[in-house]
Amino acid sequence: MASNTRSQTTTSTSETSTNPPAAKPVSVLFVCLGNICRSPMAEGTFRAVTNFDTDHPHPLISRIDSCGTGAYHAGDQPDPRTLSVLAAKAGITTYRHKARKIKVPSDFLEFDYVLAMDEDNMIDLRDMMKRARKKGVSDAREQEEVMQKVRLYGAFGGKAEDEEVQDPYYGGRNGFEIAYEQVERFGSGLLKHIEQEAAKGAE
Numbered sequence: 001m002a003s004n005t006r007s008q009t010t011t012s013t014s015e016t017s018t019n020p021p022a023a024k025p026v027s028v029l030f031v032c033l034g035n036i037c038r039s040p041m042a043e044g045t046f047r048a049v050t051n052f053d054t055d056h057p058h059p060l061i062s063r064i065d066s067c068g069t070g071a072y073h074a075g076d077q078p079d080p081r082t083l084s085v086l087a088a089k090a091g092i093t094t095y096r097h098k099a100r101k102i103k104v105p106s107d108f109l110e111f112d113y114v115l116a117m118d119e120d121n122m123i124d125l126r127d128m129m130k131r132a133r134k135k136g137v138s139d140a141r142e143q144e145e146v147m148q149k150v151r152l153y154g155a156f157g158g159k160a161e162d163e164e165v166q167d168p169y170y171g172g173r174n175g176f177e178i179a180y181e182q183v184e185r186f187g188s189g190l191l192k193h194i195e196q197e198a199a200k201g202a203e
């Protein structure tokens with residue numbers, strides 16, 4: 001594999017490398033209800049903090065996406081207030097996204113982190129996975145794995161209590177600004193966590 005290729009000056013089998021194996025990059029899926037307000041805001045800010053759309057993306061991140069537990073807005077662009085706050089607060093003007101509903105069980109299996117914005121999202125996600133198992137499209141082992149992956153994004157906020165990102169859709173712009181402050185902070189916390197996990201694996 002190219003990533004493990006190192007130049008060698010000897011063919012001795014007793015030679016040991018001082019380079020730890022490269023950590024496997026991880027994928028992150030942000031989830032809210034409609035996928036037009038909070039999870040696109042989380043996705044846009046996490047793409048920015050990881051330089052994901054540049055020619056020097058963070059090496060520990062393989063994929064970033066967002067989706068909703070509902071399909072009400074499938075195909076829609078993010079809410080204009082989400083885009084406006086991303087532009088005003090972070091200078092993010094190039095983020096594009098089309099809302100989609102979560103795919104069960106494939107999204108649960110493909111992503112390493114499935115991060116919900118609020119407790120209702122968490123309950124919906126867990127119920128979806130339980131139903132998938134009942135329908136026979138997933139099994140007990142997968143369900144166990146998925147339950148570990150589904151977490152509140154606000155667990156990475158650095159506070160004693162996990163935080164929820166409240167739904168700002170029916171309120172004013174202020175709610176979007178509060179959501180921005182949270183997801184920007186959670187994004188830094190998540191990236192630090194991913195880096196710490198990778199460092200632990202390399203010890």
Ligand code: 4NP
Binds near residue numbers: 073
């Ligand atoms: P989101 O916000 O879950 O943060 O995308 C919402 C967007 C739309 C609706 C609810 C929440 N809605 O009921 O249409």
